[in-house]
Amino acid sequence: MYAITGNKIFNHPAHDTVIIDGDRIYDVTNLSQLTPNIEVKTFDNAYILPGFWDTHVHVVTTGVMMIYPNLKPATCIDDVLSILSMNLHHEPLIAYGLAPHRLREKRYPTTRELDTVSRTQSIIVIREDLHSCVMNTVARKRLGITSPADVLRGEEFEPIWHKIQSSMGDDIIAQAIKLTCNHAINQGVTTICGLFSNLREYEIYDKLKDDLPIDVIPYVQTIDVESIVKLGLPRIGGCILVDGSISSHTAAMDTPYHDSDTCGVLYFTDDELLQFVRKAAETGLQVAMHAIGERAIRQLLNTYKKVPQHRHRIEHAECITDEQIEQVARHGIVLSMQPAFEGVFHNLYVERLGYSKAMNMNPFRKVFDRNIKVGFGSDSPVTNIDPLFGIKCATHHPNPELSISYDEAILGFTEYPAYACFMETEYGKLAPGYVADITVVDMGMNKILAVIKRGQIVLKQEQPA
Numbered sequence: 001m002y003a004i005t006g007n008k009i010f011n012h013p014a015h016d017t018v019i020i021d022g023d024r025i026y027d028v029t030n031l032s033q034l035t036p037n038i039e040v041k042t043f044d045n046a047y048i049l050p051g052f053w054d055t056h057v058h059v060v061t062t063g064v065m066m067i068y069p070n071l072k073p074a075t076c077i078d079d080v081l082s083i084l085s086m087n088l089h090h091e092p093l094i095a096y097g098l099a100p101h102r103l104r105e106k107r108y109p110t111t112r113e114l115d116t117v118s119r120t121q122s123i124i125v126i127r128e129d130l131h132s133c134v135m136n137t138v139a140r141k142r143l144g145i146t147s148p149a150d151v152l153r154g155e156e157f158e159p160i161w162h163k164i165q166s167s168m169g170d171d172i173i174a175q176a177i178k179l180t181c182n183h184a185i186n187q188g189v190t191t192i193c194g195l196f197s198n199l200r201e202y203e204i205y206d207k208l209k210d211d212l213p214i215d216v217i218p219y220v221q222t223i224d225v226e227s228i229v230k231l232g233l234p235r236i237g238g239c240i241l242v243d244g245s246i247s248s249h250t251a252a253m254d255t256p257y258h259d260s261d262t263c264g265v266l267y268f269t270d271d272e273l274l275q276f277v278r279k280a281a282e283t284g285l286q287v288a289m290h291a292i293g294e295r296a297i298r299q300l301l302n303t304y305k306k307v308p309q310h311r312h313r314i315e316h317a318e319c320i321t322d323e324q325i326e327q328v329a330r331h332g333i334v335l336s337m338q339p340a341f342e343g344v345f346h347n348l349y350v351e352r353l354g355y356s357k358a359m360n361m362n363p364f365r366k367v368f369d370r371n372i373k374v375g376f377g378s379d380s381p382v383t384n385i386d387p388l389f390g391i392k393c394a395t396h397h398p399n400p401e402l403s404i405s406y407d408e409a410i411l412g413f414t415e416y417p418a419y420a421c422f423m424e425t426e427y428g429k430l431a432p433g434y435v436a437d438i439t440v441v442d443m444g445m446n447k448i449l450a451v452i453k454r455g456q457i458v459l460k461q462e463q464p465a
C-alpha cells in the first residue's frame, strides 16, 4: 500500500491524496489523515486525474508508422521524394502522413515523380487521413491497379489498403502494437480502444496482450459477425466506413463540398448496413462504425434505431446536426469524437466545407448539454495520441460557443470512454475499489508528470528540485 499526493484531485475538491492498494484505489483522502506507516510519493504542482483513455486508436497502423517513414514534416514535393529516397531499405516502401494541403504545391506527388525515386521497388505513399494514396509504377503493377488516376481514393483505395495491411509480417505487427502501447503511456494514456483491421491483427494482439503495459480494448473491424462471436468478444467494428473523410472529399454530406461538386460517398446501401448491424446487435454485440458527414450519420442512426441497443457507437460524428444529437441522446447511443481534429483540421474544414459549416462542426458543447456519453480520442495515427492536446482543443473550439469546460473535457478522456466500453464500474474514476489507473499532470495541464497503471508507476518524469 502506498499513497500519492498532489495539489488537486479531479472530482475531489476537498482532497489531495490517493491511497493505492495493489492494483486498486483504496481511498481518496487528505495527507493529514494518513497513518504514518504508509509510504507517500509527493508530486509538486500536480493535478491527479483518472488514467486517460484514448477511445479510438488504430493500434497497428500507429505503431507501423513508427517503423516506416513519416511524411508529416515535408513542406514540398521535393521533401517527400527525398524522405522516400532515404528509406529505400524498406521493401515495399510504405510512407505515411502525406498532407498535400500542407505542401507548397498543394497536391499529391505523381506516379511519375515517385518513379524517379525507384523503378524497381514498390513505393506506396498514404495520405495522413488513411483514405487515399499514390504509388509508383512498380507498386501499381504488383498490386494490380488498373485505374488511370494517380491518386487512388474512396472505393479504389479500400481494397489496396487491405492488401497493404495483409502483406505485413506478424513480427512487424507485434512490434507495432508494443510501440503504440509504449507511446500511449508516454502521453499519459492507460487504456485505449484499439482498432484492429482484421482477425489476424487481433490474433497477434491476443497472444501479446498479457505483456502489454496498458489495457487495449479490442475492436475488430470486420462485418463477419460469426467470427467475432467465436472469439467471444462483446463488440464489433471500429472505423468500419459508413462514409469516407472530409480531406479526401468522401465524407457523405447533404450538399456538395465547397471546393468540389461531390457530396461524398456512402459505402453501404441502407439494406446492407441494416443487415450487418441487426445481426450483430441481435447477437448481443456493441457495434462501432465510422460516420463523418451528416448523410452518413443519418444512415447509421436510422439503422441503430431499428436494432437492440448496446451503447452502439458512432465514430467521429464531425458533422452531426442538432436533430441528430437529439436522436443520439434519446437512443442512448455513444459518440466517439476527436477534439484534436478541430486543432489540426479546422482550416481544411473551411476549405472543403465553407466557413459557416466549418464553424459548426464537432459541436462538443451541444453534445455535453444533452448528457451524451462521448468518449474522446485521437484516431491515431490521424492525430497523435495526446489527451492533453485533445483537452486544449475541446476547451478552445474555433467557435467559442461549442467549447466545453476542462472538467467536461477530462470526463471525455476518462469516465465516458469507460462507459463506452461497459467498464464504468471499475475504470475511469478515482474512487475506492476502482482500478488504480492514474495520470498525474502539472497544474497547467501542459505535461505528464507520472502514469500509474494497475497500481504500478510506469512513467515518472524527473521533477526539477
Ligand SMILES: [Zn+2]
Binding pocket: 239, 240, 290, 315, 316
Ligand atoms: Zn474513421
Ligand SMILES: [Zn+2]
Binding pocket: 056, 058, 239, 379
Ligand atoms: Zn479511425
